[in-house]
Amino acid sequence: MAELPLSGVRVLDMTVVWAGPYSTMLLADWGAEVIRIESTQYPPPTTRVPAHPSEAQVKVGKENKLWNMAYPNWDPGPRAWNTQPTFNAHSRNKLSMTADIRNPEGWDIFCEMLKISDVFIENNVPETMEKWGITYENLSKINPNLVYIRMPAYGWSGSFKDYRALGLHVDAVVGHLWTRSYTDTDMSERGDIVLADAMAGITASFLIVNGLRYRRKTGKGQLIELSLAEGFIPFMSDAVMDYTMNGRIQESNGNRHTSMAPHGCYPCAGDDMWINIAVATDEQWQSFCALMGRSDLVTDERFVDTLSRWHNQDDLDAIVIDWTKDQDHWELAKSLQAQGITAGPVLNSRELLHDPQLRDRDYYHSLTHAESGTYDYNGPLWKMSKTPNKLRLPPCRLGEHNEYVYKELLGISDERYKELEEAGHIGMDFIDSIP
Numbered sequence: 001m002a003e004l005p006l007s008g009v010r011v012l013d014m015t016v017v018w019a020g021p022y023s024t025m026l027l028a029d030w031g032a033e034v035i036r037i038e039s040t041q042y043p044p045p046t047t048r049v050p051a052h053p054s055e056a057q058v059k060v061g062k063e064n065k066l067w068n069m070a071y072p073n074w075d076p077g078p079r080a081w082n083t084q085p086t087f088n089a090h091s092r093n094k095l096s097m098t099a100d101i102r103n104p105e106g107w108d109i110f111c112e113m114l115k116i117s118d119v120f121i122e123n124n125v126p127e128t129m130e131k132w133g134i135t136y137e138n139l140s141k142i143n144p145n146l147v148y149i150r151m152p153a154y155g156w157s158g159s160f161k162d163y164r165a166l167g168l169h170v171d172a173v174v175g176h177l178w179t180r181s182y183t184d185t186d187m188s189e190r191g192d193i194v195l196a197d198a199m200a201g202i203t204a205s206f207l208i209v210n211g212l213r214y215r216r217k218t219g220k221g222q223l224i225e226l227s228l229a230e231g232f233i234p235f236m237s238d239a240v241m242d243y244t245m246n247g248r249i250q251e252s253n254g255n256r257h258t259s260m261a262p263h264g265c266y267p268c269a270g271d272d273m274w275i276n277i278a279v280a281t282d283e284q285w286q287s288f289c290a291l292m293g294r295s296d297l298v299t300d301e302r303f304v305d306t307l308s309r310w311h312n313q314d315d316l317d318a319i320v321i322d323w324t325k326d327q328d329h330w331e332l333a334k335s336l337q338a339q340g341i342t343a344g345p346v347l348n349s350r351e352l353l354h355d356p357q358l359r360d361r362d363y364y365h366s367l368t369h370a371e372s373g374t375y376d377y378n379g380p381l382w383k384m385s386k387t388p389n390k391l392r393l394p395p396c397r398l399g400e401h402n403e404y405v406y407k408e409l410l411g412i413s414d415e416r417y418k419e420l421e422e423a424g425h426i427g428m429d430f431i432d433s434i435p
Contacts, residue, residue, distance in 0.1 A: 004031025
């Protein structure tokens with residue numbers, strides 16, 4: 001395999017939940033040596049936890065189909081922190097070391113790692129990092145060439161600086177939650193969406209590459225600040241501009257479009273099977289009517305042109321549903337596409353895993369995890385014509401690469417390694433008191 005673009009770049013990773021780990025996953029996929037610095041004494045919030053789930057918790061997770069409790073065969077095993085599904089989903093190609101940086105000995109280890117790293121990334125609550133002394137002012141003294149990226153929810157200044165937030169909260173604060181629902185539901189029925197995390201993960205990777213480029217040109221590192229909320233607002237640009245120009249607050253249209261009709265998600269044959277259809281032009285509408293066997297609708301005054309169809313969507317959707325409800329969503333999508341009409345089946349997770357398009361493109365890569373087993377993971381997110389790529393390492397287990405980091409990178413002796421084990425810095429197990 002050709003050398004990957006980020007080979008030779010070392011990233012020290014202290015990220016949690018999704019936004020940060022997603023960013024470092026992308027960096028690791030393309031060759032960076034990403035080393036997660038963790039602790040056996042405390043778990044990162046909502047990352048490898050619960051560390052010791054009870055049978056009752058697992059049962060509730062299974063009964064309610066909770067994604068964060070979906071252990072392989074609903075069995076967390078003796079080290080649940082290594083089989084936690086949301087952690088493993090974005091932890092391939094990474095390494096894990098352990099050290100308790102809350103005490104002076106652990107802080108010294110952390111500093112030694114900073115000296116030999118190119119990038120440090122974290123997405124914790126700002127006041128937590130400040131309490132620990134993990135600021136750019138302090139870290140740049142240890143390594144002036146360090147590219148340091150911080151990813152607070154609302155930025156490093158302002159009254160929201162130390163507010164706790166997950167993707168759902170950012171989704172609400174930036175106004176996205178307001179616009180995504182069905183017209184007949186209220187705010188309480190709008191589910192958990194974490195698009196801000198995905199946005200931030202991708203953006204952070206881009207910013208890190210920019211920081212490394214700047215360092216190559218100037219020889220200087222720098223602090224990069226990425227606010228999840230501010231980074232997501234451009235995705236709301238149409239709503240912002242609509243209010244700016246028209247004084248209008250956008251409401252949710254469900255699956256409907258501002259100009260196209262029919263446009264929506266329609267039921268098909270089978271248990272909870274659906275298809276998405278979007279008719280953009282009068283020519284597409286005529287083809288759509290021919291496929292339905294309803295040429296009479298072309299001249300129906302309710303649907304004669306785009307504007308008429310848009311104003312009569314309730315009547316139009318009833319007709320479309322009556323046609324789609326007894327058809328296979330895959331076959332119907334193919335028929336519509338053959339007529340130049342945008343359409344696609346709504347896939348559940350099983351169908352997504354076996355999607356012929358993704359399989360034809362070798363999108364999924366198989367990895368064997370020592371405790372979880374062998375499963376398919378999504379492969380690299382893009383392809384490069386001169387740089388073939390594939391997944392190399394399964395999700396990292398807690399402290400799995402301690403010997404490599406301590407002995408090879410830091411040059412610690414076997415005797416000192418043993419002392420750090422006894423002191424609780426080095427290990428592969430969380431302490432029993434962690435829930």
